[in-house]
Amino acid sequence: MEIAALGIDVGSTTVKMVAVNRAGALVWDYLEPVAPRVSRQVDDFLAKLGAKIGSLAEIPLVATGYGRNLVQQARQSKTEISCHAHGVFQELGHGGTLIDIGGQDSKVIVIGARGRILDFAMNDKCAAGTGRFLENSAARMQIPVAEMGAVALTATEEFTITSTCTVFAESEIISLLAQGVAVEPILMGLHRALVKRVAAMVRSVGLVPPLLLSGGVVKNPAIRKVIADETGEEVFVPTHPQLMGALGAALFALKLAD
Template sequence: MTGAAAIGVDAGSTTCKVVAVDETGALLASRLEATHPRLEEQAAGLITALVGDLGPVEPPPVVATGYGRQLVRGAARRVTEITCHARGVFGALGHGGTLVDIGGQDAKAIRIGEEGRPIDFAMNDKCAAGTGRFLEHTAGRLGVAVADLGPRALGATAEEPISSTCTVFAESEIISLIGRGADLDAIIRGLHRSLVGRIVAMARTVGLGPPLILSGGVALNPGVRAMMEEATGMAVILPPHPQLTGAYGAALIALEG
């Protein structure tokens, strides 16, 4: 594999992603790992490995994004996730819209303009509710694998309302529900509803308009997707690699120089 023209690194709070693109902006290769505490070494290692995957080429320019972007050695530029996600979605889909990115540590709603630039954004503040961590945390409490959450929410025949949108209080609520003998899948469905309600309310603050695009690790959850469609009355569009959107956007910015 040759022709890598740029690399993007998204050093996120949960996963670290690196992607390489050719001079046309097409995705050539990518790597994704759970974020290590020693992020600096990890990002450097992932870049080296990716360059290795691409064969004997001159290391292309790197743009870094994500919470750990300052720790990415050799990056030509460091750009926020907001700009990179907007650029990544625009590059992958060829249009703007309202992007909802649900990552491990935060959730963002970004209105993307015609040229792939962010016009407006909102992020969750000082609270993990409405983020991937909310689902991860409660999945752990329920003893269910994260990947199984979405299908089980969709397959549930009933729904337990989770009134609290606070991760910690939601956990207390779940414990009470379990104690009352509530159906596990109904609880999971209620959790999804609670998360989606919060996300949609945030997305409305940037003027939620079609097309509605979802990215980030939580975009892989079919339950969240279905409930987002239900709550907004809009079809949810996914970019080809929802988890790599930020890194892909960073690579496109690196390509532009």
């Protein structure tokens, strides 16, 4: 396995690491839930990869994500905005409007025809419109996060969740469940509530098609469907949406190797 550069994305929920070859293609990746001691976790990541391919000393590493400054081995740190845009642009080969929904925040990034970031917006100081919103609700309804989307899509009707606040939405779910409403329509309503927040952000920067998606949350099929519904646009998703930040970081690292 030829490894020319490494990227690590220390997010709020998971840590992702990828390796790319000289051509910038993704050749290795690894992901696990973020540990309280991030720097030790990064050491373990690097040790795992080192055991596989030998010395990593010469290979440039760029870090991104909320914990990027904790990665001492990184030669550089870059924001998630730049990295997601860079990763998605390489994977999908197109500019447009990128929606990245992560565990703690969501972003809308307008990418120019040559991959330059033209504008961005992020959610405000609140978890509504982020993965945490769904995670909280999944826990309340005792449905694994990974299955939420599929379950929601089986709904034949939809309940409107009016609260945009994660905490209040939870109380709303409790009262709906207490009234005997089935789980599926509530779930669908939750997806819609999240996406409406994100769609408002899209409108604030102005949608430039096509609509591109990244981040762990877009693995959820209901989210993809509701985004398409709410924006009226076809959505394009890279093969590994969750790894786009780490991929972008690795691509920046590749530039350092030159």
